[in-house]
Structure formats: C-alpha cells, structure tokens
Amino acid sequence: MDAVSAFFASGHAADLILIVLLAEFVWLVARGARALDVALALGPAVLIVFALRGALTGADWPMIALPLVLSFPVHIADLKRRGMLGKPPRP
Structure with missing residues (x-):
C-alpha cells in the first residue's frame, strides 16, 4: 500500500480535516x-x-450513520440561528 492509500485507510486524512476545522473555530x-x-456553523x-473517518477505517454502520x-x-x-428558515426565497 502506498503512503497516500495508507494515509486515507488509517483515517488520518479525516483527522487532518478535523484539525483544520478546529483551527478555523479558534481563529474565528x-x-x-x-x-x-x-x-x-x-x-x-x-x-x-x-x-467519513468511520467509513475510512471500517467502522460498523451505526458509527457512520449516527454522526x-x-x-x-x-x-x-x-x-434557524441565521434567520434563514421561514423566509421566502430571494428573487
């Protein structure tokens, strides 16, 4: 298995995305x-x-479906917080 395949199969690709989302949260x-x-948001x-991480690592389906x-x-x-529900669409 090459390095990129191993990176995805281990779930580390999803971990990297989570780190980026955490950094975005902290920055905002x-x-x-x-x-x-x-x-x-x-x-x-x-x-x-x-x-995604569960799917990449072979988790059982409930661990994929629940999140x-x-x-x-x-x-x-x-x-709802943004007030985007219940309003008519903009033309």
Missing part, C-alpha cells in the same frame, strides 16, 4: 465571533468528517 472566535455561532462539517443523522439537526439549528 479569536477574531470576535461568538463560539456558539461558530460551533453551529462548523458542527455539521465536523459530524460529517467523523462519519450523519446528527449533522442534520445541527444544520437546521444553524439555519
């Missing part, structure tokens, strides 16, 4: 964004990457 909060707002991505299912209500909460 340090620039004055509210931590809850940033967490709601990045939360779905974090959960999807957890599911995927949980990402949806977090996404809805973020949309």
Whole structure:
C-alpha cells in the first residue's frame, strides 16, 4: 500500500480535516465571533468528517450513520440561528 492509500485507510486524512476545522473555530472566535455561532456553523462539517473517518477505517454502520443523522439537526439549528428558515426565497 502506498503512503497516500495508507494515509486515507488509517483515517488520518479525516483527522487532518478535523484539525483544520478546529483551527478555523479558534481563529474565528479569536477574531470576535461568538463560539456558539461558530460551533453551529462548523458542527455539521465536523459530524460529517467523523462519519467519513468511520467509513475510512471500517467502522460498523451505526458509527457512520449516527454522526450523519446528527449533522442534520445541527444544520437546521444553524439555519434557524441565521434567520434563514421561514423566509421566502430571494428573487
């Protein structure tokens, strides 16, 4: 197995993405964004990457499905927080 294949098969590719998301969270909060707002915005991505990590490492299907299912209500909460639910679409 070459190095890139091993990098993905080990789940380290997902770990790298999680590190980047954590760095983005810290950077945005340090620039004055509210931590809850940033967490709601990045939360779905974090959960999807957890599911990706499970898929890459051969986790059982519930360990892949659960974070995927949980990402949806977090996404809805973020949309609601932004006031994007219940408004008519812009023309």
